[in-house]
Amino acid sequence: MGEENGRHNVKATTLKDxxxxxxxxxxxxxxxxxxxxxxxxxxxKLIQEKAQELGYIGNTLASSLRSGMTKTIAVIVADVSNPHFSIAVKEIERAARTQDYTTFILNSYEDQEVEKKAIFSALSKNVDGIIICPSQGSDNNMEILQRTGTPFVLLGRHLDNDTMDYVVSDDEKGGYLATIHLLERGHQSILFLNAHHSISSARERLIGYTRAMMEYGIPVKSELIREVSNISGGSRNELNEVLKSKLEFTAIFAFNDMMAWESIFILNKHNIKVPENISVVGFDNIQSRMFIPFPLTSVSNSKGKTSRKAFEILLKRIYKQNSDVRYHEVVDTRLVIRESTKSLLL
Amino acid sequence: MGEENGRHNVKATTLKDxxxxxxxxxxxxxxxxxxxxxxxxxxxKLIQEKAQELGYIGNTLASSLRSGMTKTIAVIVADVSNPHFSIAVKEIERAARTQDYTTFILNSYEDQEVEKKAIFSALSKNVDGIIICPSQGSDNNMEILQRTGTPFVLLGRHLDNDTMDYVVSDDEKGGYLATIHLLERGHQSILFLNAHHSISSARERLIGYTRAMMEYGIPVKSELIREVSNISGGSRNELNEVLKSKLEFTAIFAFNDMMAWESIFILNKHNIKVPENISVVGFDNIQSRMFIPFPLTSVSNSKGKTSRKAFEILLKRIYKQNSDVRYHEVVDTRLVIRESTKSLLL
DNA sequence: CTGAAAGCGCTTACAG
DNA sequence: CTGAAAGCGCTTACAG
Structure with a gap:
């Protein structure tokens, strides 16, 4: 029954042939x-020519079973259709390919159950390692993963458990820079549309926001800090409610560019113009990769560098180098000023 | 050397245990x-409880080697960081997961050599099937793939060789609708920023464009039809040149939303406003998934439906159902009118 | 420089 | 209902 044998109708050439x-x-x-x-x-020469002639394609299943290495990694993110993640996935896939690694991609949708299944799915495929952006509050899943002994690197978020490797952006600095930028332009009531506080980057961006406010001697109002779902469409209801409540604010700092765009979209629906009426700052600087025709001021967090670094660390773990070191990489952030922010000063 | 055995430090539980x-x-x-x-x-009951207790995770490598099925598919697209593809990848991954399939993702960057390697990479991993958006002029790669006997489905583009299964959008209709929309609003000189004619969807959108122009009795000017790379940044030079050449046009029809955004970005740089000075229509309707704060008129091509259909067909091929049928699915397109297009009539 | 044997962890096909 | 054996296609470790 060669037909049923993974290569379907045409029986694949083997070493035996x-x-x-x-x-x-x-x-x-x-x-x-x-x-x-x-x-x-x-x-x-003789053998390689014959292999070429027969169109031999090695069966990595068999070789992996014996050697214990699959040359495969899994990348688990909340949602590949979010540009922030799709850019990371692209960069990781590219880096992986240069080392002959193939990449599984799995979405967790910020859901711990889905994430758990994704992890087990990856493990059952015997991946050599996993790069994962842990979903909200998934410390437990990461500890399960850690106990399996499979190398993994956290991307973009870290946990309280600092025995795990991670590569993150300097989120506190990013939050600080964004807020200072607005403060310098006279904004004092800054609505922070943040992600859930169980996400380390959300917590740290808030620390940066708070630090900036304190430097300007402006009390942080809790009603200006809103946690919304960072899945597409997540900020819609919250922002509509805020607008209805007549809460005063002159600027928005959004957790990411998707939310910033979404906010602008909603503000426009309410006939509020950006930056004329409200200034907006995002995070991720997606515009460095996509020519979105709306010039959004945003915090840049070198996604290429972050992704490549995560793969590099993973590779070290796979090959058991420096196994006594913990990799805690914090990649610098900077503010890219465009035209979504206006000064209130004259 | 259990340590080196794919599950690293912790030896994995096996059926034998x-x-x-x-x-x-x-x-x-x-x-x-x-x-x-x-x-x-x-x-x-006894065995399953013990398995649970020991945290057993099946080794799909071994089972696949024996059974010939890996429950794995590969998706090969030009570039996952293009939202059009990332949305498709997300939908395919989601559909696949419901059937316990895991998804490899590979980028071809519209490059035939890269694509060829991606195909071989997928084959050597013994994927059960492949969903591929063939890169420009890659008929040869697809024929190689076809000869291996591995089930595959073309996504978004088809080839002259119609013995292959495909799921595409109704590109001709899309091109027609976009052009008619502009013509109805008095635009006669419509710059078509198209992708390379080796891509079936580019050819068919052009047919739609031409048909619409003919219906309005307007001769198609070849200098208004420009083929540009559909990789991010690809339309930049071409559009700059067109603008420098003082070619007359009042509207742009772009091959996809990315190009449309890019065009608007560049027009803005030249102080040309959309839609005040130039109207722009895109293709893909990315805005249905992302709240981009620029209301772009665009042709919608149900990416969810297309992706799910492709997986469905692939599954049929894998299980050898209806093997005498060719699946040539054309998914309907429609125009979503937003505010990037203005009427020249009063 | 090349070969013979064992084994990776499963599933298949068959025996009882 | 359960077991014993063979085999999927490789690589490893060793023999010569």
Whole structure:
């Protein structure tokens, strides 16, 4: 029943076929195809030509089962269709490919149950490692993952448990820079549309926001700090409510660009113009990758660098280098000023 | 060397462990965990509890090697960081997961060599099937893929070779609707920023464009039809050149929303306002998923439906249903009118 | 430089 | 209802 054998209608060429047609053993064929030093150059040439001729494609399933390495990683993010994550996924896939790693992509939708299944799915595929942006409050899932012994790196968020490797942005600085930018322009009532406080980056951006406010001697009003879902459409209701409540504010600092866009979209629906009536600052600087025709001031967090670094660390873990070190990387952030913020000063 | 065995530091539980601890054979354990009918309920319970207790995670590598099915698919697109593709990838991953399939994601960057490697990478991982948006002029790669016998479905683009399954949008209709919309509003010189004609959707959108122009008795000017790269930033130079050449046009129809946004971005740089000075229509209706604060008129092409359909067809191929049928699905398109288009008539 | 054997962890096909 | 054996296609470790 070769037909049912993973390669479907056409039976795939195996080492055995090459062995039979060249007169060597499977062992020698295997070693020749991997350019091992102890095989004669003539034999290597002969075998590789035959492999080429037969269109041989190695069965990594079999080799992985024996060798214990699959050359596969999994990337688990909240939602690939969020540009922030899709850019990260792209960069990781690209970095992985240069090292002959193939990438599984799994969405957690910020849901712990879905995330748990994603992790088990990855484990059952014997991935060599996992890069994961942990969903809200998923400390438990990460500890389960940690106990399996499979190498993993947290991306963009870290947990209280600091025995795990992570690569994050300097979120506190980002929050600080965004807020200072608005304060410098005379804004004092700044609505912070933040993500849930169980997300480390949300907590740290708030610390930056608070620090900036304090520097300007402005008391932080709790009603100006709103936690909303960072899934597309999540800030809609909250912002509508805020607008209805007649809460006073002249600027919005949004947890990410998606939320910032969404806010602007909603403000426009209410005939409120940006930046004329309200200034808006985002986070992620998606505009560095996509030419969105709305010039949003935003905190840049080098997604390429962050992603590559996460893969690099993962690779070290896979190859058990520096196993006594914890990698806690904080990538710098900076503010990119565009035209969504206006000064209230003359 | 359990350490080096794919599960790293912690040795993974195997069927053998469960067998030893329950007194059954590996065979029975395997069958019990799969709820086979010929195992007694008591045994099933006993074994499943033990599996739970030991935190057993099946090794799909081993089962796949034997059974020939990996429950894995690959999705190959030009670039996941393009929202059009990231949305498709998300939808496919979601559909696949409901059937216990895991998804590899690979980028081809519209490059045939990269694409070829991606295909071989997928094949060597023994994926059960592939969903691929073929890169420009990659008929050859698709034919190689076809000869391997691995089930695959083309997504968004089809080839001259119509023996392959595909799911596409009604691109001709989309091109027609976009153009008619502009013509109805008095635009006669419509710059079409199209993708390369080796892409079927580009050819068909052009047919729609041409048909609409003919209906209005307006000759199609070749200098108004420009083929640009559909990678981010690709339309930049071309549009700058067009603007420098003083070519007359009052509207732009862009191959996709990314290009439309990019065009608006560039027009703005030249102090040309949309829609006041130039009207713009895009394709993909990304705004249905992301609240981009620029209301772009765009052709909608039900990405959710298209993606799910592609997976559905792939699944049929994997399970060898209706193998005498060719699936050539054309999903309807419609125009979503927003505020990036203005009427020239009074 | 090459070969023979064992084994990775499962599932299949068959025996009882 | 359960078991014993073979085998999926490789790689490893060792023999010569």
């Amino acid at each position: 090459i062995a039979e047609q060249t007169g060597f053993t499977v062992n020698t064929v295997s070693r020749a195809l991997k350019n091992k030093e102890d095989i004669s150059a003539t034999t290597i | 469960i067998a030893e601890q329950t007194g059954f054979t590996v065979n029975t354990v395997s069958r019990a965990l799969k709820n086979k009918e010929d195992i007694s309920a008591t045994t099933i």
